[in-house]
Amino acid sequence: MGYIEMMDISKSYNKQSNVLNGIDLQIEKGEFFVLVGPSGSGKSTLLRMIAGLEEISGGTLKISEKIVNHLPPKDRNLSMVFQNYALYPHLTVEQNILFGLNAKKADKQIQQKRLEETAQMMGLSELLKRKPRELSGGQRQRVALARAVVSEAPLCLMDEPLSNLDAKLRANMRIEIRRLQKRLGLTMVYVTHDQVEAMTMGDRIMVLNDGIIQQVGEPIDLYNKPSNLFVATFIGSPKMNLGKAVLQDSKLIIENELTIPLEQFVNLESLENLNLVIGIRAEHMPYGDEDQQVQNVEIVNVEHLGNETLVSFEVGTELWTAKWLGQWLVQVGDRVPVHISVENMCFFDEETGDLIQEATFTHKQEVVKR
Amino acid sequence: MSMSNPVPASSTDFNEINFENVKKKQKVMSFTKGMLFLLPSIVLFGAFLFYPLFKTMYLSFFLTNARGETTVFVGLQNYIDMFASPIFHQSMKSTFLFVLYTVPTTIIIALLLAVLANEKLKGIGFFRTIFSSTMGISVAAASVFWLYMFHPSIGFINQILGFLGVESIGWLTDPKWALIAVAVTTIWMNLGFTFLVLLGGLQSIDSYLYESADIDGAGYFYKLRRITIPMISPTLFFVITVTIINAFQTFGQIDILTQGGPQNSTNLIVYSIYREAFTNYQFGTASAQAIVLFIIILIMTIIQFKLGERKVHYQ
Ligand SMILES: Nc1ncnc2c1ncn2[C@@H]1O[C@H](COP(=O)(O)OP(=O)(O)OP(=O)(O)O)[C@@H](O)[C@H]1O
Numbered sequence: 001m002g003y004i005e006m007m008d009i010s011k012s013y014n015k016q017s018n019v020l021n022g023i024d025l026q027i028e029k030g031e032f033f034v035l036v037g038p039s040g041s042g043k044s045t046l047l048r049m050i051a052g053l054e055e056i057s058g059g060t061l062k063i064s065e066k067i068v069n070h071l072p073p074k075d076r077n078l079s080m081v082f083q084n085y086a087l088y089p090h091l092t093v094e095q096n097i098l099f100g101l102n103a104k105k106a107d108k109q110i111q112q113k114r115l116e117e118t119a120q121m122m123g124l125s126e127l128l129k130r131k132p133r134e135l136s137g138g139q140r141q142r143v144a145l146a147r148a149v150v151s152e153a154p155l156c157l158m159d160e161p162l163s164n165l166d167a168k169l170r171a172n173m174r175i176e177i178r179r180l181q182k183r184l185g186l187t188m189v190y191v192t193h194d195q196v197e198a199m200t201m202g203d204r205i206m207v208l209n210d211g212i213i214q215q216v217g218e219p220i221d222l223y224n225k226p227s228n229l230f231v232a233t234f235i236g237s238p239k240m241n242l243g244k245a246v247l248q249d250s251k252l253i254i255e256n257e258l259t260i261p262l263e264q265f266v267n268l269e270s271l272e273n274l275n276l277v278i279g280i281r282a283e284h285m286p287y288g289d290e291d292q293q294v295q296n297v298e299i300v301n302v303e304h305l306g307n308e309t310l311v312s313f314e315v316g317t318e319l320w321t322a323k324w325l326g327q328w329l330v331q332v333g334d335r336v337p338v339h340i341s342v343e344n345m346c347f348f349d350e351e352t353g354d355l356i357q358e359a360t361f362t363h364k365q366e367v368v369k370r
Numbered sequence: 371m372s373m374s375n376p377v378p379a380s381s382t383d384f385n386e387i388n389f390e391n392v393k394k395k396q397k398v399m400s401f402t403k404g405m406l407f408l409l410p411s412i413v414l415f416g417a418f419l420f421y422p423l424f425k426t427m428y429l430s431f432f433l434t435n436a437r438g439e440t441t442v443f444v445g446l447q448n449y450i451d452m453f454a455s456p457i458f459h460q461s462m463k464s465t466f467l468f469v470l471y472t473v474p475t476t477i478i479i480a481l482l483l484a485v486l487a488n489e490k491l492k493g494i495g496f497f498r499t500i501f502s503s504t505m506g507i508s509v510a511a512a513s514v515f516w517l518y519m520f521h522p523s524i525g526f527i528n529q530i531l532g533f534l535g536v537e538s539i540g541w542l543t544d545p546k547w548a549l550i551a552v553a554v555t556t557i558w559m560n561l562g563f564t565f566l567v568l569l570g571g572l573q574s575i576d577s578y579l580y581e582s583a584d585i586d587g588a589g590y591f592y593k594l595r596r597i598t599i600p601m602i603s604p605t606l607f608f609v610i611t612v613t614i615i616n617a618f619q620t621f622g623q624i625d626i627l628t629q630g631g632p633q634n635s636t637n638l639i640v641y642s643i644y645r646e647a648f649t650n651y652q653f654g655t656a657s658a659q660a661i662v663l664f665i666i667i668l669i670m671t672i673i674q675f676k677l678g679e680r681k682v683h684y685q
């Protein structure tokens with residue numbers, strides 16, 4: 001039994017086509033659950049339905065084992081950070097943060113204590129007397145966060161709460177939110193379109209596209225075993241390299257350009273003569289040694305990230321990127337050997353886009369990580 | 371700049387540009403442009419507002435003949451006479467009472483209706499139309515309508531009173547009731563406009579604010595007090611200012627309903643000015659009264675703005 005249970009939930013605005021379709025989902029108590037998806041995929045809509053701000057068009061929603069389809073927001077005992085902050089423009093930061101506690105007539109001393117703690121944590125102590133219009137975008141966002149945090153409701157919904165912060169502050173807040181969630185044992189539903197945020201924060205991630213669940217799972221599973229092409233390209237940065245491929249005479253031909261002979265231990269007979277799309281992560285294409293299977297490719301772009309180097313090259317119509325550890329002084333136009341191995345590849349059905357076979361190598365990797 | 375480095379001609383030009391000068395020129399340009407845009411309204415205001423205002427001030431220091439031409443310069447005598455006159459005192463008292471009766475009532479009723487009409491209910495559009503409908507009715511039509519409502523024998527109001535067993539009231543003929551009757555008419559007439567403006571103010575409040583308050587568990591009246599009222603305070607402020615000015619300037623309904631009577635009880639200041647000027651042909655006295663009215667409204671408005679600045683929240 002999950003803390004939040006959704007059974008076949010769907011949503012349509014003005015009785016037109018569905019924005020969300022057949023959402024079946026369980027979120028456990030104390031879980032940090034992340035919703036990711038591209039813009040317009042229905043993340044906010046789903047969150048607002050959990051909050052009770054949006055009518056549920058079909059299906060059942062349960063929170064702690066009670067059906068709540070009909071309950072107004074205030075009876076669902078949750079807090080929320082809105083995508084557009086929804087700060088009260090006429091109230092100071094302090095009044096904004098305490099609005100909810102005040103409405104619930106909480107004890108004045110408790111209010112002050114919580115206010116101080118929260119302001120401290122969000123770095124707002126200096127700004128308490130200001131009005132929202134006198135704050136920067138990031139400061140406003142932190143007020144919105146503080147307002148949700150201060151209520152200490154057991155369920156917290158956040159709609160892209162860090163989108164306006166700079167990289168350093170964002171990294172900081174990621175840790176703060178995560179710590180707070182663990183300390184208070186909050187159940188968190190966290191919307192983001194930033195897959196790094198999703199990977200680093202979530203206990204589990206749900207990928208949503210066009211109102212349909214693409215995959216639900218732990219971050220590593222989504223990374224290693226993307227259940228379809230959408231998830232494969234959405235999770236991970238740089239995105240997974242894809243190429244059309246066919247398997248013929250024990251050779252894998254990618255985009256009619258790369259030919260990779262199969263190694264003995266890989267068993268792929270079942271894929272013979274199918275229309276495939278293969279996917280390979282950037283870090284699985286290292287600089288080739290002599291004793292390895294290598295492909296010679298021409299570099300079309302180099303990006304230096306400091307500790308690693310991104311090298312792009314063309315494979316047929318696709319642009320692939322390899323990630324090499326360290327600083328490589330290669331130039332655009334150089335021909336370099338790249339090790340591309342079948343055991344690192346995920347295989348997808350070209351027609352449906354679904355995963356047929358995951359990379360065999362990942363099992364070994366997991367052992368290494370322990 | 372070192373001499374050994376030959377500098378191209380264009381670059382020297384660049385260095386010689388005097389930024390202060392250019393800025394000054396730009397300022398003059400933008401001032402001229404602004405003035406050009408303002409010109410039409412300056413001309414109109416001048417012809418129809420400022421000229422009459424100064425002419426009125428000028429007239430208030432003279433006695434005039436029946437055609438409004440100045441005859442004798444009397445200095446402040448018009449003002450002195452006016453402040454000594456019991457009729458003027460009565461007129462001032464009635465005016466302030468009238469403002470007191472109409473302004474708060476209009477605004478409270480309009481606000482209530484607007485809050486009701488702002489709820490998302492089925493068929494609310496019908497009520498919005500009804501509530502704002504008095505806006506489309508002219509003063510004359512409304513006054514005639516209320517003239518019948520207040521009619522001593524066949525009037526609707528007295529009929530209801532009779533039905534309830536209450537003695538009928540001479541609404542427009544009893545000095546105790548006449549001002550109230552005119553106030554009721556005025557409230558009814560102003561309700562449409564006030565309602566519409568307030569409803570507009572309510573609708574411009576971001577719905578996210580209420581959603582956030584809902585999640586926080588705020589009740590209906592808490593939201594009304596902490597969100598709705600502060601958020602429409604600029605609108606409310608505008609409406610209060612306009613309603614007060616309107617109340618001071620009431621004329622049409624008095625002319626039709628009571629002609630200032632009975633016993634001068636509804637002789638509000640504008641009607642009094644009108645009577646001085648066009649019945650008694652005392653343009654000097656009328657002008658003096660007009661100037662007093664102008665000063666009263668000016669002071670009221672200044673006070674409101676001073677108070678408003680502190681209380682009103684602008685986005
Ligand atoms: N009030 C509404 N009326 C009609 N359609 C709406 C409404 N709100 C959202 N939609 C539509 O529903 C779809 C999902 O919107 P939603 O706001 O949930 O997207 P999102 O995933 O949160 O996107 P983003 O990352 O840009 O915030 C969009 O196609 C949007 O146009």
Ligand SMILES: [Mg+2]
Nearest residue numbers: 043044083159
């Ligand atoms: Mg959204």
